[in-house]
Amino acid sequence: MVRALEGDFVESLEGLIFDVKGLIHPPDRVIAYLRYYPDEDGDRVRAGVRYRKVYPLGERRNLLRERWPLYLYHDKVFHRELQGVPIHRIARIYRPRERVEALREKGELDTLEEAALSLIDTLREATGLPYRCFGVSGSILVGLQTPTSDIDPIIYGEKASFKVYEALKDLLAKGGELQPYGEEGLRSLYRARAMEESLDYETFKRLERRKVLEGLYKGYDYYIRCVKEEVKERYGDKEYFPLGECRVEATITDDRERIFTPCQYMVERVTLLEGVREGLPERIVSYRGRFSEQALQGERVRARGILEKVLGREGEYYQLVIGESPYHHLIVL
Secondary structure: OOOOOOOOEEEEOOOOEEEEOOOOOOOOEEEEEEEEEEOOOOOEEEOOEEEEEOOOHHHHHHHHHHHOHHHEEEEOOOOEEEEEEEHHHEEEEEOHHHHHHHHHHOOOOOHHHHHHHHHHHHHHHHHOOOHHHEEEOHHHHHOOOOOOOOEOEEEEOHHHHHHHHHHHHHHHHHOOOEEOOOHHHHHHHHHHOOHHHOOOHHHHHHHHOOOOOEEEEOOEEEEOEEEOOOOOOOOOOEEEEEEEEEEEEEEEEEEEEOOEOOEEEEEEEEEEEEEOOOOOOOEEEEOOHHHOOOOOOOOEEEEEEEEEEEEEOOEEEEEEEEOOOOOOEEEEO
């Protein structure tokens, strides 16, 4: 069994590069979604090989189905089709902590690498945390960055994540090299995420302006992912049964997991607006970083996603999973 965390990348024997999703994986493979693949017309080059980036979830799935169906499978615990790399097909695992160490030892850095390491040092100095609490993911992790790529730091551990989160608030309030997104940056982010199907731009802007885990550092886009390594759940401890689409209104009662990827919001006073009626969710969860920091305790929200029944030792409950479709959303009313 290979231990893989959110933010790691996995390369297959064919040279396909996948980004790891979540913290829970079956014993025979790593759940990970295609991100880069060799293509002679690709715009990224590493060691003389050209690669193309693929981002929309539907496009990733279709590409695998057409060319590499081995990496699509039906998961017996999550009861849905997932992307994943079998253990025997893994050529290499890229780990964000190791990449930070390599950048610190590297003699000559490009400007993006310099900015990434500088951002990590800024956060480290503001919090007093050691380097082992930090990693860098995304294109820098696998050496496929371009001059316009993002910086994707990872923060490991619950306590470290909250320390960094509070430090970011102070740093952004002071101004300087860390800046929140302005109008141009928000419009660019809205287009890049193809959010038109799920919410209008003004609502998107209202929600994104509250966030501190994303913004600009020295002119580069950054997105900081907080990974809660302390998760005790193991593959098979629970089973997840997707029941169908539904849309609800609810009140957030616990937002302590909001800064993490995956993120979670506990809810009550749930009203079903449309969709499957088997049960009402007691939590809203997402494996996509775009839904982190989205809502706060006490706020009334409207959400669209997949209603899921969860069975485990502690019994049965329902949750709403958002992020598997471009139509999914979590909106503060």
